[in-house]
Amino acid sequence: MLKIALVGYGNIGRFALKALEAAGDMECCGVVRRSASAEGCPELSGYRIVKDPRELGSVDAAVLCVPSRLVEQTASEYLSLGISTVDSFDIHSEIFDMRSRLDAIAKANGAASIISAGWDPGSDSIVRALLRALAPEGITYTNFGPGRSMGHTVVAKSVPGVKDALSMTIPEGKGVHSRKVYVETQPGADFAAVAAAIKADPYFASDKTDVEQVADVPALNTLMHGVDIEREGVSSQTLGQEMEFRMRINNPALTGQILVGAARAVCARTPGCYTMIEVPPIDFLEGGAEELIRSLV
Amino acid sequence: MLKIALVGYGNIGRFALKALEAAGDMECCGVVRRSASAEGCPELSGYRIVKDPRELGSVDAAVLCVPSRLVEQTASEYLSLGISTVDSFDIHSEIFDMRSRLDAIAKANGAASIISAGWDPGSDSIVRALLRALAPEGITYTNFGPGRSMGHTVVAKSVPGVKDALSMTIPEGKGVHSRKVYVETQPGADFAAVAAAIKADPYFASDKTDVEQVADVPALNTLMHGVDIEREGVSSQTLGQEMEFRMRINNPALTGQILVGAARAVCARTPGCYTMIEVPPIDFLEGGAEELIRSLV
Numbered sequence: 001m002l003k004i005a006l007v008g009y010g011n012i013g014r015f016a017l018k019a020l021e022a023a024g025d026m027e028c029c030g031v032v033r034r035s036a037s038a039e040g041c042p043e044l045s046g047y048r049i050v051k052d053p054r055e056l057g058s059v060d061a062a063v064l065c066v067p068s069r070l071v072e073q074t075a076s077e078y079l080s081l082g083i084s085t086v087d088s089f090d091i092h093s094e095i096f097d098m099r100s101r102l103d104a105i106a107k108a109n110g111a112a113s114i115i116s117a118g119w120d121p122g123s124d125s126i127v128r129a130l131l132r133a134l135a136p137e138g139i140t141y142t143n144f145g146p147g148r149s150m151g152h153t154v155v156a157k158s159v160p161g162v163k164d165a166l167s168m169t170i171p172e173g174k175g176v177h178s179r180k181v182y183v184e185t186q187p188g189a190d191f192a193a194v195a196a197a198i199k200a201d202p203y204f205a206s207d208k209t210d211v212e213q214v215a216d217v218p219a220l221n222t223l224m225h226g227v228d229i230e231r232e233g234v235s236s237q238t239l240g241q242e243m244e245f246r247m248r249i250n251n252p253a254l255t256g257q258i259l260v261g262a263a264r265a266v267c268a269r270t271p272g273c274y275t276m277i278e279v280p281p282i283d284f285l286e287g288g289a290e291e292l293i294r295s296l297v
Numbered sequence: 298m299l300k301i302a303l304v305g306y307g308n309i310g311r312f313a314l315k316a317l318e319a320a321g322d323m324e325c326c327g328v329v330r331r332s333a334s335a336e337g338c339p340e341l342s343g344y345r346i347v348k349d350p351r352e353l354g355s356v357d358a359a360v361l362c363v364p365s366r367l368v369e370q371t372a373s374e375y376l377s378l379g380i381s382t383v384d385s386f387d388i389h390s391e392i393f394d395m396r397s398r399l400d401a402i403a404k405a406n407g408a409a410s411i412i413s414a415g416w417d418p419g420s421d422s423i424v425r426a427l428l429r430a431l432a433p434e435g436i437t438y439t440n441f442g443p444g445r446s447m448g449h450t451v452v453a454k455s456v457p458g459v460k461d462a463l464s465m466t467i468p469e470g471k472g473v474h475s476r477k478v479y480v481e482t483q484p485g486a487d488f489a490a491v492a493a494a495i496k497a498d499p500y501f502a503s504d505k506t507d508v509e510q511v512a513d514v515p516a517l518n519t520l521m522h523g524v525d526i527e528r529e530g531v532s533s534q535t536l537g538q539e540m541e542f543r544m545r546i547n548n549p550a551l552t553g554q555i556l557v558g559a560a561r562a563v564c565a566r567t568p569g570c571y572t573m574i575e576v577p578p579i580d581f582l583e584g585g586a587e588e589l590i591r592s593l594v
Contacts, residue, residue: 015533022433022534096590116594119431125594126427127542129578132593133558134420134544134551136319136583236312236557237319238550245424245542247431253535254431260533261430275594277579278586281423284430289575293393296429297413297422297572 003029004263005053005062005083007074009041012088013065015256017043020063023260025286030056059083061263065256072098075113076105084111084269086262088118088255095121095275103273112269114279117262118255120144122276124227127245129277131231135241138233144177145169147225147251155203156181161189164217171228178208184217225251261285299357300326301560302350302380304371306338309385310362312553314340317360320557322583327353356380358560362553369395372410373402381408381566383559385415385552392418392572400570409566411576414559415552417441419573421524424542426574428528432538435530441474442466444522444548452500453478458486459495461514468525475505481514522548558582
């Protein structure tokens with residue numbers, strides 16, 4: 001059994017624990033939380049909760065369930081301890097450079113890291129690589145949603161007069177997206193002014209944005225998200241090859257599952273830092289090579 | 298530039314050559330044909346045509362474009378010469394055992410082999426592995442077609458009274474397929490008897506089969522095929538995750554393209570025999586790691 005530590009226990013961490021519990025070849029050997037407490041989380045009873053990973057003894061890999069902006073610092077710290085890491089760092093433009101920096105730390109400490117192991121970046125990256133292999137020239141459209149956009153929701157919440165908000169990404173097709181923002185205003189706030197301020201924010205200004213006033217944002221409870229990746233391209237100088245990948249999924253449940261598959265894969269890597277497209281797909285899976293090849297190939 | 302030899306020059310070989318010509322990092326260093334002749338193939342002028350691969354000097358990899366039943370023998374021969382190979386061997390039930398045998402030969406001769414590098418088995422195998430990683434429990438339906446079934450066409454052609462035939466695989470959904478067989482009868486043949494004989498053949502007996510008489514089978518000219526792989530499964534103990542991959546493609550053009558990507562990947566392998574799910578997706582692609590990671594991850 002691979003010994004896996006969870007680092008952070010928010011939305012993603014909760015689902016990663018469920019994925020670990022469902023895996024037959026791994027076990028959660030502890031949860032690292034700043035509070036070192038299981039308070040309010042009855043499902044953590046029976047697990048070791050610690051403040052410092054060194055309290056857990058030997059660990060095969062750590063699943064970092066921390067916000068993206070804390071990933072590099074946390075990964076560096078664990079890799080420096082010789083503990084391999086996986087994360088779902090999602091700032092696309094910074095991935096390559098972070099990989100270079102973590103690669104050096106991982107190699108210096110005999111550990112490995114798989115970064116950006118969520119669904120986008122992550123499994124969608126594998127799909128994009130596969131579609132490129134099938135049709136090296138062509139156009140790919142990535143359509144997200146409908147689903148909650150974390151970044152846009154944070155921005156909408158920060159507008160003066162907003163009590164609570166939810167920003168949904170709506171796919172309009174061919175890679176174009178619009179925004180639907182549900183807003184609960186503060187008492188006395190002018191909804192028209194709030195809506196105008198949201199639409200004027202740089203996060204929203206370039207997209208078609210519809211703002212709707214609602215009485216209760218938390219009641220618009222959804223974890224569902226989706227993606228539709230379409231490619232039309234050229235294989236062997238033959239035009240018109242059409243391929244598409246789409247899914248409709250519970251967002252944190254899928255992220256937790258992918259992280260746990262990546263934790264399995266990272267334990268089989270030589271030291272260094274990898275993105276998911278640099279890892280053989282079979283390594284994410286539970287089971288022996290013979291059974292997997294017989295059933296999947 | 299990687300030096301790639303083509304072995305066999307039928308339908309797949311012609312498209313593999315087009316894919317090689319479109320690649321910026323590989324070149325066709327020769328075509329191995331029993332006839333050692335380019336007769337009837339003006340596009341081969343300018344390429345070396347040989348009977349024996351040893352006439353080509355140093356070769357980085359050979360793309361085997363030979364029928365499945367000749368793959369193992371041909372691969373063994375090339376691997377024994379220290380030449381890495383790729384093929385699109387498509388008999389699913391024999392892949393694992395063939396991989397074991399070729400693995401030993403490859404390792405003994407310092408060469409590598411990627412087998413079953415078509416679209417199914419091949420890229421569809423990567424999709425099935427990815428869907429298993431996203432949702433380890435669940436049901437996958439693989440729906441093929443509409444498209445020509447080579448095996449069923451051969452069987453239909455062999456029925457007495459048949460001059461020519463084409464058997465199409467028709468997807469009925471949820472992994473169920475029916476057959477549509479177009480038949481051109483021999484002069485004097487009884488179509489009703491021919492249709493009954495086709496339907497009674499073990500290849501067709503268990504599927505819904507429709508047989509239609511036509512005047513000219515070659516006029517039903519199609520290379521298009523397709524697949525729709527649907528999975529509904531469980532991620533992190535959360536049910537109802539839905540994902541789907543589908544494509545509509547020129548069949549030999551896609552196979553030729555995948556073989557050429559596999560030829561690139563096999564040059565980066567340590568000795569041994571691999572299926573596509575055992576290879577990092579990035580290795581199939583032209584370009585440096587930095588550009589690929591920045592644009593795809």
